[in-house]
Amino acid sequence: MAAPGKTDVDLEALRAVSMIQEPTPLGDWLVVMPVLIPFVAGALLIMLRQRIGWHVQVAAAAFLLLVLSNIALIARVADQGVVVMTMGRWLAPFGIAFSVDMVSALFALAASIVGLVATLYAEEDVPLGERRYGFFAFLLLLVGGVSGAFMTGDIFNLYVWFEVLLISSFGLIIYGGEKIQLDGAVKYAVLNLIATTLFLTATGLLYGLTGTLNFADLARVMPELQQGAPLAAIGALFLLAFGMKAAGFPVNFWLPASYHTPKLVVSAVFAGLLTKVGIYALFRVTSLVFPTPPDVFRFTLIAVAIATMLIGVFGALAQNNVRRLLGFLVVSGIGMMLVGVALATEEALMGAVFYALHSIIVMTALYFAVGVIERTAGTNQLTALGGLYRHQPFFAAIFLILSFAVAGLPPFSGFWPKVVLVKASLAVEENVLTAAILVTGFLTTLAMGRVWALTFWRPADAVSGVSPPAAEDGLRPMLVIPVGVLTALVVIVGLFPETVFALAETGAKGLIDPSDYVNATLAPYDALASDTPATAPPTVEPPTAGPLTFDQPEAGSLDGAQTE
């Protein structure tokens, strides 16, 4: 027995059972890059606030680096499966892990592409004089927060990333401080804050029930728990919280109320990225925490998906303001992704992942394109637009491509995921759902077709009481290049969808059978647990109780590290 005050514990031996000993392989450092690069660059920009002229270059360089790093990350995940890194090298269920599977990596790549094109667009959209409040720093931190949410393997950490991206998005949505922005920001901020708090509530209850917060550990513990009222309540809370984040039907009204108010480039980034974080969280939680939900959840999700896509597109049909119209189309697209969450078959999830990637790119591009229209015509009201084809025939073609893509017409990127989703819903004989997907596609074609016809095709003199377009101001290179890049992506993915299909299929497989994700995250821990006798530290037996216990249902995999 040790004398008080004297430490005779072998610290090295203790480290051997609590920390990962091997150095992290160099390639695995790619896992932290999606967070590290934007945060370092963002911090740099805050320090460089006296040198506003450098901001756009630093941000563009950081985003370019991020895109390259994310492509490398996808290659690594495709090559080696799930890549894991833990904070401070603590063993996974105790330390916070970043676990990256194909879905995370794909979403992170899409986010970084949006960040890059938004930086280019903002070069024109946010003039030099308006940059001193740190527009690009906010943008970088937002993308950093979004990437963190995609990378993390810990549910409380996911909450923290939600808050990181939320506070950056608050900064962006009121950037400029117009009256209308304050109005939109109040609704956006209040409802998103409530959603995140609900998410935290569900997380707290889940922790109380399972005693763990690590996704992989949860995936092991959850099947051992009794299905019952507490689990159903927690599931419902998660569904409500993420549904609110993603703007699913009964809780979607904050989105069309706020997304048209900020600067255009901010609208575009929000429409592309933020709702998809909610969808990603739904993918993750349904895959790992609630793999076998009760039937009522499936029914609810299908109903919510149908309602979301139809309400969204009906809202779009009724709008006169093109930006608000696009806000409703974002909601409608969320309904499509919810189909994947609802059906939870491999095919449906593949379609949903593909659709989410497509939607990130195409919604950002459409907002950018509407920005060009606003600058050229000086308005975004359909009643007042007209005659732009004469000025910008080439741009009219680009806008038509994007309209077809968002409606899901071939040969553009929206077509393939929709085909897969229709097939998946037919395969499980959810015929109402199939009909809803097809009707939504048709109505979206109507809504976007009307925008194109009125804005570009209608002769300018048919618009009464409106002055002709002020200038060719809209076709500035820095505005058109981002639209062009994204449209090129839409066309290329539409013509050669095989790569994206293969990657989305890998992602969907990982969501259906998360054993790779779980085993990769907990591998160092499992290795230690299996050969505990060999590596157990020479500990002194405490006089009373042995292992550390809490007065709670012990998580199955929590014991083992503190063996005697």
Added chain:
Amino acid sequence: MEPALAVTVGCFFALSIYLMLSDSTIRIVLGIAILGNAVNLLIFTAGRLTREVPPIVPSGYSAPFEATANPLPQALILTAIVISFSLFAFILVLVYRAYQELGTDSSQEMRLAEPVDEPGAPRGY
């Protein structure tokens, strides 16, 4: 101890939902503040309450002698308190600025972003 705290948490939630359903933005903000505290208390309770046994391993041992207080919920709550406080500060200023600019604190009358009399989409050329 847990039942009493659970009831308290329930009261906090009820109060915050009541306030958030109100028309006045300042009441909504107060509701959010109470909601944040309700969740903190909920996590604290969900982590089980053990009084006065700090989770400290005595020197010379590799595990504590008896069941100790669970330190993890307190770490979670500390994080959540910091975050909810900072967001509350932001949203308070936001609501005040909106009140100054829009001249109302009624969420019903904040219609600048979604005007009531907005024309519908044109039905033809």
